[in-house]
Amino acid sequence: MGPTVNGAPPRSRSYDARRRQEAAEEARKRVLASSRALFLAQGYGRTTIAAIARAAGVSKEFIYKGFGGKPGLVRAIFEQSLLGAGGPPAEERSDRAKATTTDPRELMEQFGRFIAEISPLGSPVYLLIRDAAASGDQDMLGLLRDVDDERYQRMLHNARQVLVRGFLRPGLTVDEVADVFFMCTSPELYETLVLKRGWSAERFGTFMARTLAANLLPDR
Incomplete structure (x- = not known):
């Protein structure tokens, strides 16, 4: 020594x-x-x-x-996917956008860009989990329930944040807003439009931004 x-x-x-x-x-x-x-x-x-x-x-x-x-590995690569493509974690950047963006339509466009960034990383892993759960694997069935619940809780968090900003159409409830966010971040929708129909991730993100704006923002 x-x-x-x-x-x-x-x-x-x-x-x-x-x-x-x-x-x-x-x-x-x-x-x-x-x-x-x-x-x-x-x-x-x-x-x-x-x-x-x-x-x-x-x-x-x-x-x-x-x-x-194996179940722990799948969870780890799924959680890694949710961080985004690099730099600060995507959730951190999303929270900053919701707190600082003053134009509601620009905020929806930012949401679309986040979806375009994260979906190609996370959706294939989610679909792996879904397919393994469908085959009867109990570990993957439990993980599928967990990731669905965690995604919904995140969308509920998003809904509360944007409602506080006063950006949205009058009369919408937090549950309604969370459901719209939940739908727009659906891996199954990514599977349909990108993996099956050949859309680019950028086109998918733009479409989701317009869908969010059409369903959540007041008419111009």
Whole structure:
């Protein structure tokens, strides 16, 4: 063991700990990237922890310790998707937009851009969960219920925030507004228009912005 200064551990020890933390975080990122690629290419049932570990260059034990198995991995890649494409988390940017934007139609356009950013990341993972749940997998059935409830709670939060700003058509209730947001962020709608009909994500986001404005804002 190296010398100490005033009883403090050697500086190299903290450096080594930081290097280990950085290496573990890089390994975690590789696991998430490999999991996403394999799950979406092969499906939930056919993808194994062993295959993910090989692709990510880690041990199976690392995955089980960090994620608890396949259900935990799917939840982790879904939650990662909701952060958006980079920078501050999408929810943080959305809350800032709702608090600071003064033009209600511009706010709906921003919502559309958030939908265009997040849907290509999150919707395929949601559809993976849905399909695995439909096959009878109980873990995925529970996860499907969880992510649907979490998305609705987020839309309820959005509804309360925009109602407070006084932007919306008179007479709308918070539940009605939340339902419109819930519909416009539906992975099934993304599946229909983008995956099946070939729309671009940008076109889909613009359509959702117009749908939000048509259903929530006063007539001009």
